Amino acid sequence: MPKLDLNRISMPKQEPLVRAKNFNEVALGYTAEMALAEASRCILCPKRACVDGCPVEVDIPEFIDAVRQGNMRDAVRILKSKNSLPGICGRVCPQETQCEETCSLAKKGAPIAIGRLERYVADWELAQGEMEKPEIAKPTGRRIAVVGSGPAGLTAAADLAKLGHEVTIFEALHIAGGVLMYGIPEFRMPKHIVQTEVDYVRSLGVEVRLDSVVGKTFTVDDLLGNGYNAVFLGIGAGAPMFLNIPGENLNGIYSANEFLTRTNLMKAYLFPEYDTPIKAGRRVAVIGAGNVAMDGARCSLRLGAEEVYIVYRRSEAEMPARLEEKENAKEEGIIFKLLTNPKQFFGNDQGWVTGMECYQMELGEPDDSGRRRPIVKPGSEFTIDVDTVVVALGTTPNPLVSKTTKDLEVTRRGTVVADEETGKTTKPGVWAGGDIVTGAATVISAMGAGKRAAASIDETLRG
Amino acid sequence: MYKILLREDLVPSIHLFKIEAPAVASKAQAGQFVIVRVDEKGERIPLTIADWDREEGSITIVVMAVGATTRKLAQLEAGDYIPTFAGPLGLPTHIEKFGTVVCVGGGFAVATIVPIARALKEAGNKVISIMGARNKDLLFWEDRLGSVSDSLIVTTDDGSYARKGVVTEPLKELLESNEKIDRVIAIGPTVMMKFCSLTTQPFGVKTIVSLNPIMVDGTGMCGCCRVEVGGETKFTCVDGPDFDGHQVDWDLLFARQRIYLDEEKRSLEMWEQLSKSGSEK
Ligand SMILES: Cc1cc2nc3c(=O)[nH]c(=O)nc-3n(C[C@H](O)[C@H](O)[C@H](O)COP(=O)(O)OP(=O)(O)OC[C@H]3O[C@@H](n4cnc5c(N)ncnc54)[C@H](O)[C@@H]3O)c2cc1C
Ligand SMILES: Cc1cc2nc3c(=O)[nH]c(=O)nc-3n(C[C@H](O)[C@H](O)[C@H](O)COP(=O)(O)OP(=O)(O)OC[C@H]3O[C@@H](n4cnc5c(N)ncnc54)[C@H](O)[C@@H]3O)c2cc1C
Ligand code: SF4
Ligand code: FES
Numbered sequence: 048m049p050k051l052d053l054n055r056i057s058m059p060k061q062e063p064l065v066r067a068k069n070f071n072e073v074a075l076g077y078t079a080e081m082a083l084a085e086a087s088r089c090i091l092c093p094k095r096a097c098v099d100g101c102p103v104e105v106d107i108p109e110f111i112d113a114v115r116q117g118n119m120r121d122a123v124r125i126l127k128s129k130n131s132l133p134g135i136c137g138r139v140c141p142q143e144t145q146c147e148e149t150c151s152l153a154k155k156g157a158p159i160a161i162g163r164l165e166r167y168v169a170d171w172e173l174a175q176g177e178m179e180k181p182e183i184a185k186p187t188g189r190r191i192a193v194v195g196s197g198p199a200g201l202t203a204a205a206d207l208a209k210l211g212h213e214v215t216i217f218e219a220l221h222i223a224g225g226v227l228m229y230g231i232p233e234f235r236m237p238k239h240i241v242q243t244e245v246d247y248v249r250s251l252g253v254e255v256r257l258d259s260v261v262g263k264t265f266t267v268d269d270l271l272g273n274g275y276n277a278v279f280l281g282i283g284a285g286a287p288m289f290l291n292i293p294g295e296n297l298n299g300i301y302s303a304n305e306f307l308t309r310t311n312l313m314k315a316y317l318f319p320e321y322d323t324p325i326k327a328g329r330r331v332a333v334i335g336a337g338n339v340a341m342d343g344a345r346c347s348l349r350l351g352a353e354e355v356y357i358v359y360r361r362s363e364a365e366m367p368a369r370l371e372e373k374e375n376a377k378e379e380g381i382i383f384k385l386l387t388n389p390k391q392f393f394g395n396d397q398g399w400v401t402g403m404e405c406y407q408m409e410l411g412e413p414d415d416s417g418r419r420r421p422i423v424k425p426g427s428e429f430t431i432d433v434d435t436v437v438v439a440l441g442t443t444p445n446p447l448v449s450k451t452t453k454d455l456e457v458t459r460r461g462t463v464v465a466d467e468e469t470g471k472t473t474k475p476g477v478w479a480g481g482d483i484v485t486g487a488a489t490v491i492s493a494m495g496a497g498k499r500a501a502a503s504i505d506e507t508l509r510g
Numbered sequence: 511m512y513k514i515l516l517r518e519d520l521v522p523s524i525h526l527f528k529i530e531a532p533a534v535a536s537k538a539q540a541g542q543f544v545i546v547r548v549d550e551k552g553e554r555i556p557l558t559i560a561d562w563d564r565e566e567g568s569i570t571i572v573v574m575a576v577g578a579t580t581r582k583l584a585q586l587e588a589g590d591y592i593p594t595f596a597g598p599l600g601l602p603t604h605i606e607k608f609g610t611v612v613c614v615g616g617g618f619a620v621a622t623i624v625p626i627a628r629a630l631k632e633a634g635n636k637v638i639s640i641m642g643a644r645n646k647d648l649l650f651w652e653d654r655l656g657s658v659s660d661s662l663i664v665t666t667d668d669g670s671y672a673r674k675g676v677v678t679e680p681l682k683e684l685l686e687s688n689e690k691i692d693r694v695i696a697i698g699p700t701v702m703m704k705f706c707s708l709t710t711q712p713f714g715v716k717t718i719v720s721l722n723p724i725m726v727d728g729t730g731m732c733g734c735c736r737v738e739v740g741g742e743t744k745f746t747c748v749d750g751p752d753f754d755g756h757q758v759d760w761d762l763l764f765a766r767q768r769i770y771l772d773e774e775k776r777s778l779e780m781w782e783q784l785s786k787s788g789s790e791k
Binding site for chain 2: 219220221257258259260263264265285286287289291295296297298299301302304305308309313314318319320321322323324326397398399445446447
């Protein structure tokens with residue numbers, strides 16, 4: 048057996064202090080030499096342990112082998128046969144808890160950098176200019192409405208179009224892409240890449256109708272009554288959660304959704320060239336510790352903040368953000384205020400936030416989530432001076448669709464009830480998948496759900 | 511892209527646009543709004559639906575040119591296109607047979623109040639309308655509002671036309687008169703809505719106002735439009751825009767409308783410079 052090469056090739060990045068002042072992509076991508084070196088470490092284990100960790104079962108060893116052989120076209124084809132959006136997944140998937148966690152070399156502390164190779168392959172194809180189009184089955188005469196153009200909707204639409212169905216995506220916003228466009232910042236997920244992948248889906252024959260708010264412009268029943276044979280709901284979990292503590296409506300306090308939408312979708316970082324403004328003050332507190340919080344904090348820095356805090360009620364071990372994003376944030380100088388929970392906000396007589404009173408917390412017994420429950424330390428209140436606050440506690444489903452669709456069962460949390468294997472909801476002709484079913488999760492799990500639903504829709508319509 | 515079918519200047523700073531948007535037109539109801547973007551780098555702004563024509567597939571909006579976005583819109587002509595026109599958003603105004611309803615419209619919102627007055631009248635209400643403007647030159651649609659009201663009172667702040675004074679004066683007189691008023695609907699500048707609410711409060715007459723905070727998506731996704739009504743936080747774009755005026759925290763609304771004053775000024779200055787240099791070319 049050849050000796051294992053445990054020298055995982057790291058990703059070149061912009062220097063922390065430089066990148067903290069610009070919105071350009073942080074991770075620069077592998078060069079051809081780096082990709083070859085990394086691909087060559089793969090031992091092509093027959094067990095294909097990595098594939099088990101991949102929610103859409105990409106043929107990982109095969110595409111890596113194609114990279115190693117220099118057959119880039121093959122690598123693209125293998126990758127895209129399972130994953131229509133590799134340029135996105137290669138950038139934002141939490142590989143460390145998926146394919147790279149199950150990779151045989153993970154035990155030795157040096158899993159193959161599958162995500163980086165995936166990105167390399169996608170970027171290679173992009174650089175060639177021309178995207179290869181897969182074969183499209185002959186038209187079935189069936190029409191499908193896909194609601195929402197996030198990863199779940201795009202994946203379902205692409206798969207259904209390849210199967211010969213006529214697909215229309217209805218998207219509420221003026222740009223397609225979902226969270227990839229409005230939430231995840233440019234420096235992590237360049238918008239031209241998202242748009243290239245949206246264009247790819249369009250090139251399969253999918254029509255994208257923007258400015259179409261289902262529940263308002265059309266209802267699900269309108270769609271079913273107007274010639275659509277099936278509806279797939281991929282509307283995400285887009286409604287922001289707030290703390291519900293005193294002072295939360297003061298000026299300068301944003302939901303992460305608003306802060307990120309202004310910055311990313313509306314390009315407020317280019318104000319006044321772009322019309323939409325944003326106020327990122329000098330001292331910013333971001334409440335929460337997921338990817339969304341890291342994105343809020345890192346955007347604040349780039350918008351000119353001097354001091355940015357992550358305020359989190361548990362300890363670092365419980366932080367839900369991807370490891371890479373946590374490290375990036377730290378390198379850029381974001382200050383983590385752990386075991387800290389806001390009690391109330393203070394403002395000035397103009398209605399602007401000036402401070403935040405917090406409790407010190409400690410960890411008690413594990414709770415339902417298995418993580419240790421944070422408990423208030425009595426009498427521990429202290430105040431942090433802030434002029435901007437970004438509340439990044441997570442999101443819940445937006446009820447616009449569920450409120451206007453009869454027979455569609457939702458849970459108490461507002462998520463749509465759907466079969467895990469097929470995506471079928473309680474309403475005939477309606478499927479759902481992605482964050483609207485699971486609550487806020489990941490890009491790849493939304494894509495997986497879109498894929499499974501597409502297969503089920505196809506089977507039902509042909510049946 | 512959405513085509514502008516018609517443009518009309520109601521008064522020098524208030525413009526009417528008829529926009530081709532069949533999907534919105536097929537669903538529009540009185541009191542709802544659309545989100546508009548005027549160009550590819552533009553902001554998303556909310557504008558009330560002033561009228562609709564389901565057969566033609568068109569929506570009418572009436573816009574007061576105040577800042578960068580509304581002034582850019584004001585430069586467009588019939589035949590031009592705008593990139594974003596999403597709606598109908600928000601809940602429609604609650605219409606039923608209340609009895610006698612006073613509809614108060616101020617400034618550009620006279621256009622907003624017309625379809626509401628019309629719907630109220632169709633529902634069998636007696637509709638008394640009051641419209642106000644700063645002066646004679648800013649008045650429009652007196653005839654339209656008159657045609658959907660049982661009676662109409664017009665005021666100008668400076669007395670240059672009809673009755674001198676502000677809309678709250680005739681409103682108060684009506685409440686004090688023998689006429690039983692069952693409901694008041696007041697739409698216009700925030701100050702006007704606040705003072706109408708303060709006027710009706712002692713009389714205990716339910717007063718509906720249409721709030722106008724800053725918005726982004728208009729679909730309940732961002733929370734930018736949050737207001738406090740009866741001590742509870744509401745998202746205007748999905749829970750409103752109509753709310754009980756007696757329960758609204760007006761100071762909070764005023765403060766939140768001023769968040770971007772500096773940026774709005776900068777945008778406007780930039781736009782003015784650009785349009786000046788453009789016209790010199
Ligand atoms: C800031 C941020 C950072 C994140 N970082 C990561 C990361 O690094 N890695 C990762 O894996 N995941 C990350 N996530 C999570 C991930 O983005 C989501 O889990 C994923 O996008 C869900 O996909 P979806 O297709 O279900 O929904 P979404 O991406 O939310 O898309 C839903 C789409 O539906 C549209 N829509 C909603 N309602 C309607 C309606 N009524 N009518 C028409 N259209 C409608 C929305 O406008 C939107 O475009 C992040 C999320 C956020 C917010
Ligand atoms: C539900 C609703 C319905 C409305 N209907 C109409 C209408 O029918 N006709 C009309 O002329 N105006 C209407 N408005 C107000 C209109 O949206 C603002 O005048 C417009 O956004 C100003 O944009 P600007 O760039 O021209 O001016 P700016 O210089 O940006 O701002 C001028 C004023 O408009 C407010 N404003 C700025 N940006 C926004 C925004 N994104 N959303 C809301 N308010 C903002 C600010 O508080 C400021 O006081 C409505 C507002 C709301 C919330
Ligand atoms: S488990 Fe790791 S080493 Fe094995 S084939 Fe997959 S990527 Fe290569
Ligand atoms: S405008 Fe975003 S929630 Fe109302």
